[in-house]
Amino acid sequence: MLRAKSTIFAPILKKFIMKKKLFILIICFFVYQNLYSQKAVYQLPFTIDATITSPTFFYTLPKTAFKVDVVVTRVSNIKGIYADFAEKMLGITNYCKENSVSYRFKEIMITPFTMPDKNLQFVAELSSAQIQNNFLKSLHSNNETPYFHSASKFEKPHADILPDFFKNYADAISQQTYETYTETKIIDGVVTQIPVTKTKVTTKTLTQQAQEAVDFIESIRNDRYAILSFSQEVTLSKDAFEYLVNQLNELEKNYLELFTGITVSDDMFESFVVYPERESALVPVCSVTPETGFSTNLSKTNAYNFYLKCAQQQVADVHEHFNAMLTAHPKFKKNTGYNIRKAVPVFVSLVNGDKEDLLGIFPIYQFGFLETLPANIDGFEIEKWAYIY
DSSP states (O other), rough: HHHHHHHHHHHHHHHHHHHHHHHHHHHHHHHHHHHSSSEEEESSSSSOOOOOOOEEEEEEEEEEEEEEEEEEEEEEEETTTTTHHHHHHHOOOOOOSSOOOEEEEEEEEEEEEEEEEEEEEEEEEEOOOHTTTTTHHHHHHHHHHHHHOOOOOSSSOSSSOOOHHHHHHOSEEEEEEEEEEEEEEEEEEEEEEEEEEEEEEEEHHHHHHHHHHOOOOOHHHHHHHHHHHHOOOOOOOOOOHHHHHHHHHHHHHHHHHHHHHHEEEEEEEEEEEOOTTTTEEEEEEEEEEEEEEESSSSSOOOOGEEEEEESSSSSSHHHHHHHHHHHHSTTTTOSSEEEEOEEEEEEEEEEEEEEEEEEEEEEEGSSSEEEOOOOTTTTGGGGGGGEEO
């Protein structure tokens, strides 16, 4: 009889034990989820009604920008101070008649860095377990997202580009003249004539200055001819011979430039930031025109314009088509965890007219895809993927 009763209650007891185990598993699942995941994540601004009662933290996903360093060469043609006498006194016809400046593009360097994307801001609501475990304190202390420092890698030369001789030339601009006359003086009642010499400083005319420069050029040429023809009394060594000839050549060149003018080049450095976008394959960078030089505005003449061409290696259409099919499925359940975005490699080239030069392969965040993670990912470190506020 007892055995029969035991047989009757056995299935009931078995069901009770199974329900108890299932209940314990459910409790463990919720505890696990509460320990390792945030309570909810919402994109800003809110598009749904939400009641937030727990502490929160804000984060923004990164985007990639480029610091652009451009070097533009400025070519200055500077008229000589005796240019008006070049043809008449020296027979030179090829000389600089007017000061002029032109510009040409020389070099570009791009440096990628990350910054917050204001269009991808989120607020995360903490679970009770995260609150108890001081999750916010550890989150902010571990958030070490690097920021960009605008130190240029280009070495900027000294601004003074004029040759010293051309810049500081003051050869006999003024001259001393001497006037001699007599003064009548009465000394001890005696009338005496005393000779007096007076020094007077006068400025030479430009014609006089030019003529003196021409005479000095002729003197240099005569001295060089004497050395080359070995007419000097002392025999020179090879090194001394070459040194003297080179010195005379350089001196003649300096004086001739007072008539012909000079052409000097110096580099101008420009730094600015551009933001590549996935929707645009060509990113406008700047323009460099011969007349006006550098500008961040594009020129009407496209040959003077420069662009960054961004060619991503992964196919965006495939990913978007897959997501569309996934979300359209009847059993699709949207994730509610953190939103992240991974940078993808992109070929970046400099485009100018028909010319295209590869600058490198750079990771660009905005060319990647926004992904929503499940809410129960164990120990996910959001501070490594976002800017925390």
